[in-house]
Amino acid sequence: MAARTGGGGSLQVKVVLLGEGCVGKTSIVLRYVQNQFNDKHIQTLQASFLQKNLTINRRRLCLNIWDTAGQERYHALGPIYYRDSHAAIVVYDITDEDSFTKAKNWVRELRKMLGDSCVLVIVGNKSDLEKNKVIQEKDAQEYAASVGAKHFYTSAKQNKGIEEMFLDLSKRLLEKEGNNSNPSSTNPSSTRRPGGITVTDDSIRTDRPSGGGGGGGGGCCG
């Protein structure tokens, strides 16, 4: 689905996070949007919604991010959140073989339901636990390439790889949409990134979806 340009010339895009429970989907988004990290696993119920506004090379982008629940009992809700998505981030835990299998299942489902229309990213999270890694980088990279996805390592805990992953995804979304959105005025808080890209973190908003998103109690990780 083509992204639409909202008020203020900002390109509105929908991004969904999918993956098994406890792999760190919520942690990745909370680190990216609020620069927070929680050691406890607070299971997401259904899904949570967060927004992040960026300006990349004077082009405005609003990421509307749906962080879905990984528990199996919510699997059937997946299409509600990935439908019409412009990008999907499929997350696995580098220390958990099953979570990689589950990530592959999500990719298969996405490709079947959405075709090649959405930008696909596969993320190996918890890169700080390198010593416990069970999914080898070569396998992960080869798999990602075989399904037309990019692969990134992240650590929400140590704040590694997350900005880079969202930046790459955002640039690909902008490229896909062409060069026709309105340039915004230069913002003094802009930061220069490698590769000559200027990125501005415009504003932050977080919300819960109506009808019961947000975190619940309990956890699988102790």
Ligand SMILES: Nc1nc2c(ncn2[C@@H]2O[C@H](COP(=O)(O)OP(=O)(O)OP(=O)(O)O)[C@@H](O)[C@H]2O)c(=O)[nH]1
């Ligand atoms: N060591 C380490 N732990 C992490 C990292 N990211 C998340 N965690 C931990 O992993 C657990 C699960 O994180 P969540 O972000 O709640 O996982 P989730 O994928 O959103 O889980 P569901 O909402 O149940 O689908 C928590 O205890 C986090 O603190 C990371 O990069 N490194």
Ligand SMILES: [Mg+2]
């Ligand atoms: Mg969660």
